[in-house]
Amino acid sequence: MQNxxxxxxxxxxxxxxxxxxxxxxSTNALAESTSTRAASVTDMLRKLADKGLIHYKKYQGVTLxxxxxxxxxxxxxxxxxxxxxxxxxLGFGWDEVHDIAEELEHIPSEVxxxxxxxxxxxxxxxxxxxxxxxxxxxxxxxxxLILTDVHVGEKVxxxxxxxxxxxxxxxxxxxxxxxxxxxxxxxxNEYDKSASVQINGGPTLFISLEVSKNLLVxxx
Amino acid sequence: MQNxxxxxxxxxxxxxxxxxxxxxxSTNALAESTSTRAASVTDMLRKLADKGLIHYKKYQGVTLxxxxxxxxxxxxxxxxxxxxxxxxxLGFGWDEVHDIAEELEHIPSEVxxxxxxxxxxxxxxxxxxxxxxxxxxxxxxxxxLILTDVHVGEKVxxxxxxxxxxxxxxxxxxxxxxxxxxxxxxxxNEYDKSASVQINGGPTLFISLEVSKNLLVxxx
DNA sequence: ATATATTTTTAGGTTAGTCTAAATTTTTTA
DNA sequence: TAAAAAATTTAGACTAACCTAAAAATATAT
Numbered sequence: 216m217q218n219x220x221x222x223x224x225x226x227x228x229x230x231x232x233x234x235x236x237x238x239x240x241s242t243n244a245l246a247e248s249t250s251t252r253a254a255s256v257t258d259m260l261r262k263l264a265d266k267g268l269i270h271y272k273k274y275q276g277v278t279l280x281x282x283x284x285x286x287x288x289x290x291x292x293x294x295x296x297x298x299x300x301x302x303x304x305l306g307f308g309w310d311e312v313h314d315i316a317e318e319l320e321h322i323p324s325e326v327x328x329x330x331x332x333x334x335x336x337x338x339x340x341x342x343x344x345x346x347x348x349x350x351x352x353x354x355x356x357x358x359x360l361i362l363t364d365v366h367v368g369e370k371v372x373x374x375x376x377x378x379x380x381x382x383x384x385x386x387x388x389x390x391x392x393x394x395x396x397x398x399x400x401x402x403x404n405e406y407d408k409s410a411s412v413q414i415n416g417g418p419t420l421f422i423s424l425e426v427s428k429n430l431l432v433x434x435x
Numbered sequence: 436m437q438n439x440x441x442x443x444x445x446x447x448x449x450x451x452x453x454x455x456x457x458x459x460x461s462t463n464a465l466a467e468s469t470s471t472r473a474a475s476v477t478d479m480l481r482k483l484a485d486k487g488l489i490h491y492k493k494y495q496g497v498t499l500x501x502x503x504x505x506x507x508x509x510x511x512x513x514x515x516x517x518x519x520x521x522x523x524x525l526g527f528g529w530d531e532v533h534d535i536a537e538e539l540e541h542i543p544s545e546v547x548x549x550x551x552x553x554x555x556x557x558x559x560x561x562x563x564x565x566x567x568x569x570x571x572x573x574x575x576x577x578x579x580l581i582l583t584d585v586h587v588g589e590k591v592x593x594x595x596x597x598x599x600x601x602x603x604x605x606x607x608x609x610x611x612x613x614x615x616x617x618x619x620x621x622x623x624n625e626y627d628k629s630a631s632v633q634i635n636g637g638p639t640l641f642i643s644l645e646v647s648k649n650l651l652v653x654x655x
Numbered sequence: 656a657t658a659t660a661t662t663t664t665t666a667g668g669t670t671a672g673t674c675t676a677a678a679t680t681t682t683t684t685a
Numbered sequence: 686t687a688a689a690a691a692a693t694t695t696a697g698a699c700t701a702a703c704c705t706a707a708a709a710a711t712a713t714a715t
Contacts, residue, residue, distance in 0.1 A: 221702065242663055255703050257664055262701090274663060274710060304524075305550040315544050322538045330525040441672065462693055475673050477694055482671090494680060494693060 218268075220321045223290050224249065225259055226268060227320075229279055230287035235356060239276030285352055289328075292348040294320035295341035296331050302342040303335065309342040310384035343384075344375020344394055344431060359431035362398070363408070363424065370399045375431035383429060390420055398432060438488075440541045443510050444469065445479055446488060447540075449499055450507035455576060459496030505572055509548075512568040514540035515561035516551050522562040523555065529562040530604035563604075564595020564614055564651060579651035582618070583628070583644065590619045595651035603649060610640055618652060 218226070228248045232240045242260070246253045264271035268283035279287060297319040301312040329350060332338075340346055348354035359374050373396040376384065387393070391414050399413040408424040438446070448468045452460040462480070466473045484491035488503035499507060517539040521532040549570060552558075560566055568574035579594050593616040596604065607613070611634050619633040628644040 219701080243661095251702085252704065253663060254665080254705080258702075301547075305547070305554055307550065315542070315547055318542045318544075319539075322535070324535050324538075326531075327521075327525070327535055330527065334525050439671080463691090471672085472674065473693060474675080474695080478672075481694095 217323065218266075218286055221259070222263060222266075222268070223286065223321055225263060226279065226283050226287040227290045227294075229269065229277060230284065230291065233278055237278050239278055241276050245277075288348045288352045288354050290320050291354070292350075292352075293322070293328055295345055295347040296328065296335060296338070298341045298343070299335050299338045299347075300331060303338075308384075308388070310381040310388070312342065313379055313381075340375075342394070343379055357433075359433055362400075362410075362422075362427040362430040362432050365398075365400050365432060367400050367403055369434065370397055371432035371434055372396070373398055373430060374433045376429055377431065378429040383426075386426070390414070390422070391418065392430070397435075398430075437543065438486075438506055441479070442483060442486075442488070443506065443541055445483060446499065446503050446507040447510045447514075449489065449497060450504065450511065453498055457498050459498055461496050465497075508568045508572045508574050510540050511574070512570075512572075513542070513548055515565055515567040516548065516555060516558070518561045518563070519555050519558045519567075520551060523558075528604075528608070530601040530608070532562065533599055533601075560595075562614070563599055577653075579653055582620075582630075582647040582650040582652050585618075585620050585652060587620050587623055589654070590617055591652035591654055592616070593618055593650060594653045596649055597651065598649040603646075606646070610634070610642070611638065612650070617655075618650075 225245065228245060229240050232244055232248065242253050242256045245256045245260075249256065260269065260271050260277055263269045263283070264277075267280055268286060269277045269279055271277045294316045297316040298312045301307040301315060302309055307315075332350065338347055344359075346354060346356060357374070360371070361377070362371070365371050373392060373394060375394070376387070392398070397415050399416075400410055401413055401419060402411045404410065408427070409421055410427055411419055411421050413419045445465065448465060449460050452464055452468065462473050462476045465476045465480075469476065480489065480491050480497055483489045483503070484497075487500055488506060489497045489499055491497045514536045517536045518532045521527040521535060522529055527535075552570065558567055564579075566574060566576060577594070580591070581597070582591070585591050593612055593614055595614070596607070612618070617635050619636075620630055621633055621639060622631045624630065628647070629641055630647055631639055631641050633639045
């Protein structure tokens, strides 16, 4: 029994919205994320529940079942591997690959994914720093900090982004903030929490709270 | 105005069935090729005609318009480039790639195709010897012979296959008949038109008319 | 604790792509 | 060239995924 493109998208989004703790996801949140209406979401939830892919009780929100989780993680694995391919092999920018990977992730061939994974050298992270689930479906989220949690004087490594919007990624490109960059927090403005940071021991620049909130970093 | 997966498939199949001369394709032939019923084909033909992608007069069969031809050739370009990728980069056999390419060919991104083409080194032929249309949509079919047209004593180069069925391609693999192989026709059996051929100056083997009819070759 | 607001579900409808059965047109054959 | 056969189209219906409007359930506020 094959899942449709649309079903896979719902499962992927439920996975993302329910987070590590597997918290219930609301109908409205899904309507927002899928760009559909709540009524359409309800229809789909009934269908996914019938297929045993989600736990669903009317008015109570949904969580993934084990089998739903499996499907979601497979889709995420494909999405992230294709993103690596697009950036590493085809030369796309990290700001250009999301929509294309959104299509490629639904190509249904197990052997394709595994050959792609091998070809790419079994990457552990995608171009945005997101972890790639392994072939068995194990997905371990590294516990990165958000830059807002870093104190003045600390040096951290840039490890990923929370916002994948092209405009945000392009902004980082212009600022020279790339994956693996060393970020030293020089100063935090008390008033608006904007910060001045030094990148790779080179130029110092000001970043807004909005930017800080979307940067995942790691102490060295 | 985007064309759907299904519409693209119809256009691709009409292109294939109408051949170089652009001959009319019948409703039944399309039903056969799309694995649907004639009534469904009629519905789709009306739709494609409304979009200006085919010439359609009831009961008279269809041909592609210029704009339909353009779409078909784009799909064919994508299909064949992805096949090259699957074989050359991911290590699939030529008998394994058709179904996967059938999915990949509908991924809609011009820039993806062009980057893929560049990455692959602008290949001119796919793993089955079929010519790859260029970015401008020029598709030049080389005029190969069919092995049945080759006389005893002639040496020819194996250039492609007409049948893409995995079972046929696997049969060729077992026989050592690969793209680029030199085939010398040693003998043709008058009764059933089976032939004995020598491959690359090495082993001689018997091939049935069924096989000969599906091998595209070139005089040297 | 009741009234109001919000969220979610139900009811009924739409479109794309498919189907079967019946009607119509074209082709073949006697 | 008329009858039979084959091909094609029309009519009416189905499913998946969406919609709007109205009803029902839950949450919030006075």
